[in-house]
Amino acid sequence: MLIDLSRCVGCNACTVSCKASNATPDGVFFTHVDKVESGTFPNTQVLLLPHGCMQCENAPCVAVCPTHASYKRGDGIVMIDQTKCIGCRYCIAACPYGARTYMKTINSYFSTGSSSDIFEQVGYSQYTAGTVAKCEFCATRLDQGYQPACVQTCPAVARTFGDLDDPNSDLSQAINSSNAVQLLPELGTNPSVYYILPEQPVTLAKK
């Protein structure tokens, strides 16, 4: 995936699209947007940084999983088999990107519980309490011909998705031509998510 940080406007459409598509319970986000400001008025700058799972080629979460619940499938997406996950949370400690969430309990958004609305009933049935969950690049959507939910909806067209293994794919070419970077590359995780860094705004200081 390629995320253009000069495009992201921090609207959280991706956050909600992901939540709807994955039916994540209260307190669980597979992607979110960090907003970081720097500088001093009027030369303030804001970094809007959406991130979910980096789907690392050298995924530390996979390496440390004692039950092989976390595994990397053929196309590179790091998956979690919840039937094998014992909730030891070793993977959460291992992930440098904070991509994973431990679901101690599956929580409805409503005091009346998830049985009070059919969407939560249906959607949360895929999750097991006491396990870990994370972004899986909407693997099921992908396999059935849809885009990942975040990519599909981004109203500012900040996200693109494609085949990183094919150097001629649109995605690979876009990454190369834009000098896109990975987060924390020195850790050797080799993420599959690349970022185009934003240019900073020219501000008003000039007289």
Added chain:
Amino acid sequence: MVTMSRRRFIEIAAASAALAGVTIGLAKPSFLITSHPSAESKPTSLKNNDPATTAIPLYDSILYTSCHECDQECAEVAYLRNNVLMKLDGNPNDPESDGRLCPKGQSAIMDLYNPTRLKVPVVRSNPSKGINVDPKWTQVSWDDAFTLIASKFQNIISQYGPQAIAGHSQLQLGNLQSFFSAIGSPNTFQCGSTCYYSWMATQLAVLGNDFSQQDLISGTTKYVILFSNVVETIENPNARQVMEAQAGGAKIVVFDPRMSASAAKADLWVPIIPGTDLAAVLALINVIITENLYDSDFVNNYTSGFEQLSSFIQQYTPEWAAPITGVSAATLRGIAVEFASQQPSVALFRRGPAKSRGQYWKFVHAWAILNSLVGSIDVRGTVTATRSASLASVAPPQSPPQSYSAAIDSREKLLPTPGNVWDGGLESTGTSDSFAESILNGPYPIKAVIAAGANWISSFPNAASWEDALSDIFVLVLDYQMTDTAWFADVILPVPTFLERDEIASPMYAIQPTVYARQAVVPPLYDTMTEIEIYHQIASKLGIEQYLNPYGSEVLDAQLAPLGITFDQLKVQGIFQVQQNFAPVRNFQTPSGKIELYSTNFKKAGFDPLPSWTASPIQPTNDYPMYFVTFNEATNCLSHSAWNPWLSELFDNSLWINTTTAASLGIKDGDLVNVESPYGKISVTASVTEKIRPDTVAMAHGRGVQNSGTDSWARRGVSDNLLIRTATIQDHISWYQSKDEPFGTAKFLDFTVSVSRA
């Protein structure tokens, strides 16, 4: 422009993760290994034939419909599995959404399935009303509810006349007006005086039409000035257009006292003093004219009044504007020169902080002049008028016997529309923000009101006066959540969400006339009734149903007939566009047929024909030294997002306050602070930031539901309405008579505040 260095970016990434409450360790322990026994070999294709992900179809039913989280009404696709709505995405063939929904559109599943929705008709059994008083709702049958309502209305009509019943619909205004025509009351109103009336009416006076819909084209549009916040509010296609135009080489300049998301993405952020946008625009016009940078062909062919404008503008130099706006003369001059020389360029103003303040009509007039000087009126790549499809109207079986126009006089006494300054102006709006006063102390009694999807206590200024006004009259509410206004109802009738209704929708952005299908994607979940059907049932009890607009699938077909399609056909792809070439409007519907830089419409009504500056409408005082700005975000529209937890959890209602100012007041990030205006006081969490002028504080609008009949998601946040008073009717009248305000705009943000630690 400086490209962020990698090191700096990593620092920020680390900091951001820390802020998110997640640990990023920059030095990781030794269990990070690079070879993984469980890794499989990489395939050549992206798709997996993994039965775990392909055995069951993700979605087994697809329906085309239209969103109604806001008025852009994006065409969308509903994806269902086993008759449960599992996902919404934009319709990829939709020019407005491009297949991409904003967070509100994505959240609509949780409006539909929200268990706190109103499910059955109820009446209050506690006659006493108050925001903290339990109404003691009792369920009633629909028939009993209609009998009660009809009997109340009949008594009121007999005793006080039909004009004693008033109403406001944010669902489908036409339905409400049809009902009111049938009973003979002219008293429907809209939210215009707190929103669109001023900017719509000014354009009608000067330009003859509403040309404010942005139509930026990447690679074509060269320069964009935003007095506006559309990148933050999204409003397809607006945010996408700005970002794509920027990527295609356009320079984006944003005027805003606060660093909104729009300002954060801009090439230039101009943190202007609140309320002074008019002065800035006048200075830009001054430079363009005095330095002879305007498009003389366009001006000569399509505008009138240039000579008068030229003399008028001489005094409004950048040097004059600088101390008023807080923007340096050099910056104003630089922007003006760039704006005029980098063509096509355009200035945009929708959804900006300039609204709801004094002189706003003059700001819009000046905006129209600014764009006209560079020929950017109804030109692709700048701003265009929405092309609307002409649908057939289907008349009631019988014309109402009451004469609507005869009732206008009584309406004029109630809600003075101080005057339309030209023929064919807007109607049915009036100074509705002051309607609470009309109920309490108007020229004749108002004894019943209908709020259909309208929530005055949260959305109109001066919540307290609305609470008073609704306490002693009969209140009928049609809604799908327990709003603070519904808390004052005598009868609440639950309506379906837009995902449960069949109707024809249309986009705000339309270069070609376009209609969308909106269809129920699931059968209505609860015992609800649509708005028009409710009016029919009440009318039936009153013996006047034959005077109402009919409804139903035959009606939808009849409305679509001029386009040569049926509603079923429209549902197949969800979108129908009339194919026509874009022809820019050049015969403007003004008295001269031209863009009236010098407005004869205003002149005739005794108002300033040119947008002169008097003084800033906002003057800080010793007691209230800080400017106060409200804004909207992508997660909110009006007040109806509060109940949706997927939006409510992302919403931050804290008060933006500059770091230096906060320090001087002893305020730290996260502290509870008091904000006091001349009209009210709130306590709210402080968010200390460099993204705002030191003399200004800001908070997001539309949150802080108060009633105890909702869950905690809706009650998050604080209502900014508690600080805001509304204009009185006398205010409106005196502003009109002094020729200060022609359109009854509420000017409700013309005040300043004090901030202190709580």
